[in-house]
Amino acid sequence: MSATVVPLPPNSASETTGFLRRMASMVSGRNGEMLLRAASLIESLSHRAMSAERLFHEQQEESKRLAERHKAAELASDAMISQIAALRTQLAEVTAAAAAERATFDTERGKLLGLMQDAESHIGNLTTELDTLRASVDAFNETVVSVPIEALRLARTQFDYLSSGFARKGDVVSQAMSEIGGFAIDQALTTKKTADKA
Numbered sequence: 001m002s003a004t005v006v007p008l009p010p011n012s013a014s015e016t017t018g019f020l021r022r023m024a025s026m027v028s029g030r031n032g033e034m035l036l037r038a039a040s041l042i043e044s045l046s047h048r049a050m051s052a053e054r055l056f057h058e059q060q061e062e063s064k065r066l067a068e069r070h071k072a073a074e075l076a077s078d079a080m081i082s083q084i085a086a087l088r089t090q091l092a093e094v095t096a097a098a099a100a101e102r103a104t105f106d107t108e109r110g111k112l113l114g115l116m117q118d119a120e121s122h123i124g125n126l127t128t129e130l131d132t133l134r135a136s137v138d139a140f141n142e143t144v145v146s147v148p149i150e151a152l153r154l155a156r157t158q159f160d161y162l163s164s165g166f167a168r169k170g171d172v173v174s175q176a177m178s179e180i181g182g183f184a185i186d187q188a189l190t191t192k193k194t195a196d197k198a
Contacts, residue, residue, distance in 0.1 A: 013042055013043065013046035016039075016042055017039040017043050017046075020036070020038055020039035020042070021035070021036065023035050024036045024039070149189065152185050152188060153189070155181075156182050156185040156186065156189075159178045159179070159181045160182055162174075162178040163175050163178035163179050163182065166178060
């Protein structure tokens with residue numbers, strides 16, 4: 001509840017106290033003392049009223065300053081609340097994006113681990129197959145003799161010569177064996193040409 005301050009009229013207290021003192025000097029006894037005490041009380045109350053009015057104005061100014069500070073603090077608080085809300089939203093978005101990226105990363109990691117396991121299994125199978133082929137080639141190499149192509153061609157020519165010689169003598173069995181030997185050499189030469197072209 002606010003109090004209404006009514007300023008005292010200028011010099012009203014001093015005029016009143018002056019009047020009371022003058023009256024006290026004219027009146028003797030208890031009445032004079034009462035007038036002097038009334039004048040002193042009026043002066044004292046007047047000083048107290050002026051001090052109270054000055055204090056009221058100071059408190060009013062202080063209240064205005066505090067109200068302005070309070071308003072500025074509220075504005076700053078509202079700005080901080082808005083900023084915190086924006087930062088929380090941004091943090092939520094970043095957290096959601098990070099979670100999505102983590103999920104994608106985990107999925108890709110799972111796929112890569114699966115591919116690695118498949119590749120390791122495939123490499124194991126290929127290694128086993130390669131070892132089997134090496135063993136087969138080694139076994140084959142133990143039964144095969146490397147012969148120059150010119151020697152094969154020469155042998156082919158000799159089989160043809162033997163076959164025609166056996167044919168003239170009428171030895172059909174030997175002629176057939178010579179032709180089979182020539183045919184086997186032809187197949188070896190044909191296979192060699194095909195492998196060279198590839």
